[in-house]
Amino acid sequence: MGRFLARRIIICVLTVAGASFVIFASLYLAPGDPISFLTAGRPSSPELRAALAAQYHLDDPFLHRYLQWITDAFQGNFGESIARRRPVLDLIFANLPTTILLVIMTLILVVVVGVLFGGIAAFRRGPIDDGIMAAMTVSLATPAFVSSIFLISVFAVGLGWFPVFGPGTDIGDRIHHLVLPAVALTIAWWPVIGETARASMREEHEREHVETARSRGLTPQHIVRRHVFRNAAIPISTVIGLSFAGLVAGTAIVESAFQLNGLGSLLITSVTGRDFPVAQAVALLLVTVFAVTNVVVDLLYAALDPRVQTSWSRK
């Protein structure tokens, strides 16, 4: 078990290291010249250009710059934003709370809605199942920005129940501001959990061990809770882990649509604005989150399935 975990963590670190190189290289190789951005397109003297290049180490050899960047990043120093003249880390910290809150709210909504409706569909064959399946298909096919616009026009502009834009101030206000963005993301992601919940609960319900439980006169509620749902929780939690990564990436679109100052919108503005220190730092942070999620999913899997624990301790 310990060795398996160690191996998973090493893989995780290697993934982040590899990804960091790709992130750094892709921005370096991307078309467009950061110096023109820095000078805002105005004619500039060669001296100014040289000074800027020196400040951002633009003339050093590529590998040298990469190593410099990654060592600094390790020490929490991601440099300074070109566009905003502020330390990148400050920007990230300023934008982090919105994204974290949005992801947590969405995750709760996605899991509750997905498991609830997936579970209902699994056990209520016929029109209810068909209706939920149709809703999942439509939901899955609706892009998050489309549902964002829909939610804004109906619930924010039309009914005025929720604020239209912005992140809010204190915690209650923030949550209020984030309801519609979370719903927009949930519309895109609940079918993923819902479909897995439906399929796995149905499959578990047909299992022989459930037949044993029925032959013992246990109540349907007990069987669903302790056998069907307990066992289906294994595939469901794996899919939750996998969709978590997609969800975090998906915040970018929703944050832009609702003009929230989150990490996703920070990534988008920094990429389009060629603010490469910011773009690199945010991308690296997201990759790290994905890699750590994978390890957490593995741990969760082992916690839920005793057969995995045994095979781990044998390895």
Next chain:
Amino acid sequence: MSLLSIKDLKVSLPVDKERRVVLRGIDLELEAGESVAIVGESGSGKSMTARAIARLLPRRAVVSGSILFDGRQVLDLKDAALRRFQAAEMAMIFQDPRVHLNPVRTIGDFLVEGLVNTRGSSKKAAEHKVIELLDEVGIPDGTRRLRQYPHELSGGLLQRVMIAAALASEPRLLLADEPSTALDVSTQSDVMAIIDDLCKSRGMALMFITHDLELAAAICDRTAVMYAGQIVEVQGSTDLVEHPRHPYSAGLLGAKPNVSRRVQRLNAIPGRPRAAFEVQNGCAFSDRCRFASEECIASEPTLKHEPGGAVRCFRADDLILNATEGAVL
């Protein structure tokens, strides 16, 4: 009054929009504490019979006839009454314990589950009881086993756990559907011996489903032979093995390779077994029977009761069947 009395039990199941008959009228009596074996080729409806008694038939199965347990109509039981019957009066042991136990819950969870949830025992009392039961089925270190998961135990041990779980509710009827078939040869006889002993010592009635007529005879008082969704013969087990009355029973005995006898008999029954839904008019076995007459092909024999048993064959009285030779006229 018998403990279990099955009359004209018919079951059909949906298969691709059609209804498929799987049981065509089962008649069987079982006294309290008595043991009966159900023998027959694959697909003859043995498991379906046991499932009908335990009310575990697939969804949308259509059932008719009567199953009386201690005078109560099992087929009419609903909800709480049905669960009380399942929890207290009967228990079922299945062929493959590996898939019939929840792989992610401990042996302890499984064993105490019934007592705690259907009997209202405390967890502690239930654990105490199942540890004793484990000891009775030949698992001495019960306390440790309760914390283990199914994948940590061998098939033979798991089947003993299933037996202990079945005993925990002190049922009056044990349904054992090929309980040793999926196990290693070395543990098969142990498991059968445990079931046999415990049923006898506790006065529990046993319905034992098997393919093996001689094992059936070793364990059970009576043996019923099934073919195509019907019982074709019932007799005392030793009588059946020595003097089968139905050509199919004789064929089964002949078809069973027996190493202990010097002459290797290979007169297996010709043709393939009929499924219940394929049967038209006439005796279901007539197309494979060496003794089929015009009557056998034209109309269907009924199960005729006779002293010591019952047989479903027009020609039963004309034939003297011999297990060793297959059959002689």
